[in-house]
Amino acid sequence: MSSSDPFNSPLKGRGTSNLLAGRFSKQQVTQDINEDTLIARESWHPQTQVHHVQAKSIISRNQSPDVPFNLSINPYQGCEHGCIYCFARPTHAYLDLSPGLDFETKLVAKTNAAELFAKELAHPNYQCEPIALGINTDAYQPIEKDLNITRELLEVALAHKQPISLITKSALILRDLDILTEMAKYQLVHVAISVTTLDKDLKRILEPRTASGSKRLDIIRALSDACIPVTVLAAPVIPFINDHELESIVAASAEAGAQSIHYIMLRLPHEVAPLFEEWLHQHFPQRADHVLQRIMDIRGGKLYDSRFGKRMTGEGLFADIINQRFRMARKKHGLSDQRHGYLDCSGFSLPPKTGDQFGLF
Incomplete structure (x- = not known):
C-alpha cells in the first residue's frame, strides 16, 4: 500500500495503519480510493485479535554476540504496544502477516508455554543459565493481563530456582511484584525497563500503547524499593527525535533507583525501514529527510547495518558523540554498565513431584 492511501494515515492508538506486505509474501494488496473507502476510513478501528497456539518448544537459543x-x-508473537521502530516487526512475515498493522493487531499467544517450560527445564541435558523473557515482543503487553502466561512462566522459574531476566515497557509487571520479590531473594531475577522518551506527546505517536515515561520511572522506583535489580535501556536513540533526551533519561533513571543503564541506536531491519520512514513523513515532515540522512551517517550510508558489533551503536562521528555523551552522563550519575551479573544459577533444581519421599537417608 502506498503512503498516499487513505488507509495509511495515522490511526489513534496504533503505531501504523500500513498493511505493508512481508518480504516473503507473493501477493500485494491494493485499495481503490473512492468515496466509500474514504468514509470507511473515518470509522476504521481495527480490533486486536489473539490466536492461541500450542507451541512445540519454548526455550530458544540466541546466536548473536551483541546481546547478553x-x-x-x-510467550507472544506480535505486540499490541505498537512501537513503530520495533525490530521484531519483520518476524510477522514468517506468519504470512504484515509487519505493519498486523504485527500490532494479529497476535499469537503460546498458551502451553509454562507446561513446556517445566518440561524443558526437567530435560536431562538442560544446563542452567539465565533465560531472557520477552525479548522479541513484550511479555507484559496488554493481552498478558487476561492470559497470565508470563506470570505462569515466572512461577515455574521460581519453583526450579531458574534465573530470569525481563525487559518491558509496561506497568503490568508490578502485578507480579510478589513473585519477583521472592525470586530476588535468591538472585533469580533482573529487570530491564526500556525508557525511550519522557515526552508524553512523542510517546503517544512513537509507542502508543505503552506506559508513559513518568510511569516507567515509577516502575523503576517500585522495583528498586522491592530490592529487585533494575537496568534501564535508553532505546532506541533516534537522531533529531529523542537523542536530545539522553542525559535527562540517564539522570531520571538514576534518581528513580536504577543500578545500571545502557543505550541502543535505532535499528531498521527489513520492513521496519519503510514503516519508520513513512511514520517520519507523517509526524515530522519538515525533519524527516534530515533524520534519515543522519541515520545513514551512522550506518555506513545505509538505513541499517546488520553487522555484529555495529548494529547496536552504529559507527562514525555522530555515533561516537552519542557514545561519549552517554558515558559521561552515566559516570556523572554513578550508574553501572553491568547487565545481568546479579543472577545466580547455583540453586537450580527440579521441584519435588507428588509422592516423592525425602529425608530417608
Whole structure:
C-alpha cells in the first residue's frame, strides 16, 4: 500500500495503519480510493485479535554476540504496544502477516508455554543459565493481563530456582511484584525497563500503547524499593527525535533507583525501514529527510547495518558523540554498565513431584 492511501494515515492508538506486505509474501494488496473507502476510513478501528497456539518448544537459543544472553523465551508473537521502530516487526512475515498493522493487531499467544517450560527445564541435558523473557515482543503487553502466561512462566522459574531476566515497557509487571520479590531473594531475577522518551506527546505517536515515561520511572522506583535489580535501556536513540533526551533519561533513571543503564541506536531491519520512514513523513515532515540522512551517517550510508558489533551503536562521528555523551552522563550519575551479573544459577533444581519421599537417608 502506498503512503498516499487513505488507509495509511495515522490511526489513534496504533503505531501504523500500513498493511505493508512481508518480504516473503507473493501477493500485494491494493485499495481503490473512492468515496466509500474514504468514509470507511473515518470509522476504521481495527480490533486486536489473539490466536492461541500450542507451541512445540519454548526455550530458544540466541546466536548473536551483541546481546547478553544465550537463552530466551517469547510467550507472544506480535505486540499490541505498537512501537513503530520495533525490530521484531519483520518476524510477522514468517506468519504470512504484515509487519505493519498486523504485527500490532494479529497476535499469537503460546498458551502451553509454562507446561513446556517445566518440561524443558526437567530435560536431562538442560544446563542452567539465565533465560531472557520477552525479548522479541513484550511479555507484559496488554493481552498478558487476561492470559497470565508470563506470570505462569515466572512461577515455574521460581519453583526450579531458574534465573530470569525481563525487559518491558509496561506497568503490568508490578502485578507480579510478589513473585519477583521472592525470586530476588535468591538472585533469580533482573529487570530491564526500556525508557525511550519522557515526552508524553512523542510517546503517544512513537509507542502508543505503552506506559508513559513518568510511569516507567515509577516502575523503576517500585522495583528498586522491592530490592529487585533494575537496568534501564535508553532505546532506541533516534537522531533529531529523542537523542536530545539522553542525559535527562540517564539522570531520571538514576534518581528513580536504577543500578545500571545502557543505550541502543535505532535499528531498521527489513520492513521496519519503510514503516519508520513513512511514520517520519507523517509526524515530522519538515525533519524527516534530515533524520534519515543522519541515520545513514551512522550506518555506513545505509538505513541499517546488520553487522555484529555495529548494529547496536552504529559507527562514525555522530555515533561516537552519542557514545561519549552517554558515558559521561552515566559516570556523572554513578550508574553501572553491568547487565545481568546479579543472577545466580547455583540453586537450580527440579521441584519435588507428588509422592516423592525425602529425608530417608
